[in-house]
Amino acid sequence: MLPPAKAASLLSLLLLTLPHSTLAxxxxxxxxxxxxxxxxxxxxxxxxxxxxxxxxxxxxxxxxxxxxxxxxxxxxxxxxxxxxxxxxxxxxxxxxxxxxxxxxxxxxxxxxxxxxxxxxxxxxxxxxxxxxxxxxxxxxxxxxxxxxxxxxxxxxxxxxxxxxxxxxxxxxxxxxxxxxxxxxxxxxxxxxxxxxxxxxxxxxxxxxxxxxxLNVMGLVSDGLAVGLDYAKTRTFPDVSKDGKPEHHLVLDMGAGTTTATLLRFQGKTVKDIGRFNKTVQEVTVLSTGWDRTLGGDALNEIIVKDYVHKFLTKPVMKSRGIQADEIEKNGRIMSRLWKEAEKSRLTLSANTETISTFEELLPEIDFKTKLSRTEFERLTEDFAARVAVPINVALAMSKMDYKDLDSVILHGGLIRTPFIQRKLEALVKDPQKLKSNVNADESAVFGAALKAAALSPSFKVKEIRDSDVAGYASGMYFPDGDREKRQGLFTPQSPVGHGAVTKAVSFNNKEDFEFHLYQQIGSADQGIATISTTNLTESVKALKDKFGCEAADVSTKFEARLSPLDGLPEIVSAAVSCNTSAVIPKAGSIGDSVKDFLGFGKKKDQEPLADGEAAEPGPTEDVEASSTTSSSTSGSASPSAYKVPEKPKKRIETINIAFTVISRGLPQPSAEETLRMKTRLAAFDASDRARLAREEALNVLEAYTYYVRDFFDNTDYSSVSTAAQRDAVSSLLATTRTWMEDGAEVAKSTEKTLKEKLSGLKKLVEPIQARRKEGEARPEKVKAFKETLEKTDSLMTMVKEQVKDVAKAKSEWAELQSSSSASAAEAAASASATPAADTDAEPVGEDAEATTFSSTSTSSATAEMPKPTTYSFTPEDLTLISGVYEDVNTWFTSQEAAQNKLSAHEDPVLLTSDLQAKEARLQDVMQQLVAKKLRFANEYAGGQDRSASSSKKSKTSSKSKTSKSSKTKKSKGKGSETASGNGGSVTPEASKAAEKGKKGPTFITMGADGQMPTEEEILKAVRENGAEDGEGEEAGEKGHDEL
Structure with missing residues (x-):
């Protein structure tokens, strides 16, 4: 067994790898x-x-x-x-x-x-x-x-x-x-x-x-759904601890029907994982009652008939000889009457009277009438008596009375009707039991969603064990000789879901046969399915031939249950078996020994759990071959020896029966018919999507035609277009508008056609719009571009001068090296001729350090040119910036000249988008060169700081403190400033970006005269930025020490 920690990790991994469908x-x-x-x-x-x-x-x-x-x-x-x-x-x-x-x-x-x-x-x-x-x-x-x-x-x-x-x-x-x-x-x-x-x-x-x-996970009755919603936030008495269950009746009165559902709510302590127990809530339907025709529509129909009667009594109706059929068969009139009847009924729930007005109910005939609550209740007095029937039926089936109810939970819109409220109060005799503690309109749908979440593996919800009832008695009938035999299976109150039972039904048939399942609807039986065996004859023959079974010992058995999906009876398994005698090894054989050695436990450990015991869930395997089960068990065996075989004992040989199920009752569509319906519905959906897309395209086209119409009223476009161009737009616009006014043509048009017409207009209009837009934006863009070009030229000049200075410095250094080479050779020869005073002695302290420095300095002075303190641009840098500058400048010169030759109504060649792209290219090359200088300055400043730090270690503590204090004050005083001079400036953020090697945004700021920052200004900014970084490092080191 895995350790708990590993098991939890494995479970977490399993949840993460669940397919998407399980998490929907x-x-x-x-x-x-x-x-x-x-x-x-x-x-x-x-x-x-x-x-x-x-x-x-x-x-x-x-x-x-x-x-x-x-x-x-x-x-x-x-x-x-x-x-x-x-x-x-x-x-x-x-x-x-x-x-x-x-x-x-x-x-x-x-x-x-x-x-x-x-x-x-x-x-x-x-x-x-x-x-x-x-x-x-x-x-x-x-x-x-x-x-x-x-x-x-x-x-x-x-x-x-x-x-x-x-x-x-x-x-x-x-x-x-x-x-x-x-x-x-x-x-x-x-x-x-x-x-x-x-x-x-x-x-x-x-x-x-x-x-x-939709994939239906389950069906839930309206009353049970309301009960689940009622129970989701409540805890009920625990019957395992002598608690008394609560009984509530859900009365649901909707638009079409009235139902009464008697529910039992209770808590119960059950076994949980391992040695622990848990308390769950149980919601059980005990019985139901209903009236299929008592609903809001039935009351609306009474009002509609009253309207018709009053309308026919008008003198104008009598003079025209209009009969009731002429009104009741007119769809338009009846839709208006039913709609107004619904409105009037709802109004009478809050008011004592209502007035209904119909204009032109018939040509040139208006109708106005008044209906009072008293008159309405007189018309519906027969319905008031029917309210009690479903409740009485539900209570009688469970042998309970009104006094046994804890409450009556009201649900449905019809509940709000005043005469129904009074009737219920008279029935219950205690108005306090009438509860509106659930949402009368939405409680059922919330309960259905709660059950859906409980059935889904994606959610963990409050554990509520629900149980519904069958609603109708059901059973089976089959031929028995010359007569038909019937066998009842389930009653109207048989549980569905939690607590449901499986019925085992035995047959004497030894050959393939069929039987039928039915529901008892009132006094009539309604067929549900026909069950036909397909291998019973062969299976009985196999039992006789292979196991020596006698015909009298063969038994055929089917197991039936109420489906947890829809509550209908179904056959879940079937088998044919017989009792036979054979020599079998005594329990405790070498097989058991091997099982015990491998950790499978003794035979007792493998026996089925007793009723009430919890068992871990496991996979179910379909068995197609026969299986044998022993009728006796014995103790475990010793793993070290064989046991003496016992005398032959009885055992049961079983073969599963294959069967087919054919639905009965109303004809069910074939697979081909179902496919046809799904295909047609899919085509309808595709048509809807295409229509929406077409309507959107039509709206866009129509809006664009109005825009183009107003386009000609704007005189600004006259300068950027010719008369011929405007005439072409006007002609196409007129053609398009004429086409759109033809409803038949528009109705037959497709999304593609509409988009093509829109594209045709845009091809003529958008170039004119683009010329105007370019003409307005070009001057500012050209001005900004020229400024950037000048800045690039200034930087290129600086690069040329530095490259020239570096070349000159290298030449002078070479001459110096040549003149001093002879002197250096003589000094080296003289030094080698002087004998050493003590070859084993080594200088110590400051003398040793000075000696080492002197030796190094002498060697480097004669071998290398001193390293520069600032970055000097290289010939490669000059090639880079001059190449970009010349390329961009040449392009701009040619494009500007070409643009100046064009008229306002001609398409431009110098586009603002091209100017932006070229300007970005210039900015990019300038950024690269300045970034090189900043990176070098940061590296040089860092080297100086390290050298100074090394020097401080050899000095006294007081000097070190004084130096650090002075440095801190300087960095605090200047850390937030920028180095600036008469020319441009460089911010400390630029130094940081350069040090990290980031390209980032441009941090170069030109001066008022367009000059680049000097090297001294760059170094100053870098040093100040370095001081801030140093201060942060010291603080960081101190914090680390404290840790």
Whole structure:
């Protein structure tokens, strides 16, 4: 085993090397009938609501197709592979007044709806009543509801409800990715669902998410999601320490439905790593109740019917003979009535009456009406009685009463309705139990995001063990001779998730067969899947042939559970086995000895853990061959000898059964059909991106045409252009504007076409603009360039003089050396002729030092030319600066002459950008030469300081202190000044840059007369800078000593 420190290091390395997909953001998505909300969880963004493009916290659940109209706006342009513009949320709803048949809203009730089922006609009837202009129908062959759009050709395949929902999900996904930041993908999601969702509805929702490019990690019921959000900041009594669990009922009343979820909240002490324990929070759904039609839309429908009734009573309506059908089948009118009904209902929650006004509801007919809260409650009195039904059902299933509840947690917009509040107070009999301690609009989506973060390996969240319920009873049925046998598996209250059980079902079948899984929806059974074995017959034959099994001893067993993903029953494994007798080695054989020697432990150590024991997770391996397990165990064996074999014992031979699963119920799309839908959606997305790019190009072109139009009003451009050039611009501008006024041509144009037209205008206009810009900026640039040219000439003159002086000094030194060579030879001969007084004696102290110095000085005086104290420019330096100067000066002279010959309307040859580049070249060569001088000066000053320091060591302490004090005062007095003279100046920063060999910015400052700084001024600056550095070094050394 690795030491703890190494194990921690290895874990850290593992986390750093996780693939990007495991570190991606996750999403909680609450898809309601009226609105869609999403919450993003990402490192650095904990539980943040995803905002819409309008910065709203929720998006209207609607998508619309905006057809492409002809230039006269009287017909719709369609074509193969052509897609209309899409709008989402409030932008889509805004189109209901003009094109109600192209707005698809409130799609949730149609997901997985089997309209052929008895009692399900109300789903389609309610949808058509609210959206009469939408072309919607149920296609049994496809197993889904489809929508026809006039924005496409008649031959276009209708859009399924799953595809339209996928568009809404994809829009939310894009908003989440925008919020997460560039490069962050959002794919993993947890979706909320009502507790009454059947297998068909769940599959339809999962298919919509898949088409949108989302990976569904799990489905969570609305009530459980609210419970998770409620529990995230709370700690509940520990039942392991005799604590009493809390019971809360979540009442969720939304736009379409009402659900009641009874939850148990408790803490529990469980085993943690090693010998430690930990306390976790548990949120368990005990039971649920619901009303599929009790929601805000049902109350809105009552108000709409009241509007229609009052509208028909107007005398003008009676005189025209207008009937209710003429209004109720008019999409534009109904969209206005439904929108106003929603507004009125919300107003009556806070006010006692509301007034609604409709202008031109019908041609030349206005409508105005008043609705009071009393009248509204009279119209909806039947709905008040229905509020108690879901609550009573949930309590009855768990055999509890209102007095057993700790609170009723209110969620959903309909909760705010006054008569519902009064009804709940009467039911609970204790108004204090009605709690608004969660966000009534966003609690469910926060709970979904919390579960998504818990399921993701990228996040560590508070450990809350949640458990949902199945919602419906389920089981299996299979043929048994001439009759059909049924076997129940799970009840409506069977747990899903934490605490879920796996059921083992035995069959007597010895040959391949099939059976069916079903859900009990009301009094009817709805098929879920058909399970067919593929190798049962062969496996039974193998047991007989290889192991001698008798047919009576063969048993076929399947294991079923409720899926943690969607809560539907599923088969997780199957096997056929038999009891047989065979001679097997007694436990404690040489195999066990080897295992014990290698550290695998005794056989007891390898036995399965008892219930409640924790086991370390390990990989799961798919087994395709048969496996044998013994029915008996014995003690360990001695590693030094074999044991005597025991008598034959019973054991179980097992072979895994392969099986296939075929979905039942509504027809599911094939792989080819799914690919077709994904391909079409991808093409629609590409069309949207191309349209946005085209619209941007169109806006840029339109703005540029307005700019060019104003361009001619500016007389400044007249001097830099000819009449012919201006006429060419004017002609092209007129042609472009005429083309843009043709809506049909613009509609058919591509981004490339628009950019080409913009480029054509710019080719004529930009040269004129460039000439004006160059003409205005050139004088100042030329002036600055000439100044730099003069400075370079001054420095070049200095370099020439120094090169000349150095050459002269070297010549004089050579003559001096020649005249003194004879004298030096005679002195050397005389010295060698004098005998030494004592060859073993060595000078000591100051005499020894003086002798050494004298000897060295004599030798160097006769061998080398004295080293200069300042840098002298070399012939190479002169070649460098003169070459650059001549090249730039020649270029400027020729270009300036050529420019002077040009007229203002001709393209310039002396460009400001070229002047800047040439000026930078001159500055660069000057910087190089001055930097050489500064580096030499710093090196020389450093050598002087080292020599002085060496001399100080041989002197007395008092002299050393006096010298240091004097030096410190001088450096403090001058360290911050710059050396300057009548000419230029050099800052200490320049010395530092030169010492470090950095090119850096130019630190040369010319004097008022344009002269370069003298060598003395350069040295002065360097010495002062050196004094500051020395002071810093002394301080540093002192600090080091103290350490």
């Amino acid at each position: 953001a996750v999403l909680g998505l609450d898809a309601g009938q009226q609105n869609i909300k999403a919450t993003l969880v990402k490192p650095g963004i904990p539980l943040e609501i995803v905002l819409t493009k309008d910065s709203k916290r929720k998006e209207a659940a609607a998508v619309a197709f905006k057809p492409t109209l002809s230039s006269d706006r009287k017909s719709i342009l369609t074509g193969a592979g052509q897609f209309p513009e899409r709008a989402y949320g409030p932008d889509a709803l805004a189109l209901q007044g003009r094109m109600p048949g192209e707005v698809f809203a409130g799609l949730k009730p149609l997901l997985g709806a089997d309209l052929q089922e008895v009692g399900k006609d109300w789903v389609m009837d309610s949808y058509k009543a609210k959206y009469p202009a939408v072309q919607v129908e149920q296609v049994n062959e496809l197993g889904t509801t489809v929508f026809k759009s006039t924005a496409f050709e008649d031959s276009e395949v209708p859009w399924s409800v799953e595809e339209l929902m996928a568009m809404e999900f994809a829009s939310i996904k894009r908003n989440a990715e925008t919020m997460a930041g560039k490069g962050s993908g959002v794919e993993d999601v947890v979706l909320t669902i009502p507790p009454f969702y059947t297998a068909m509805e769940k599959r339809s929702l999962l298919r919509a998410a898949d088409l949108a490019g």
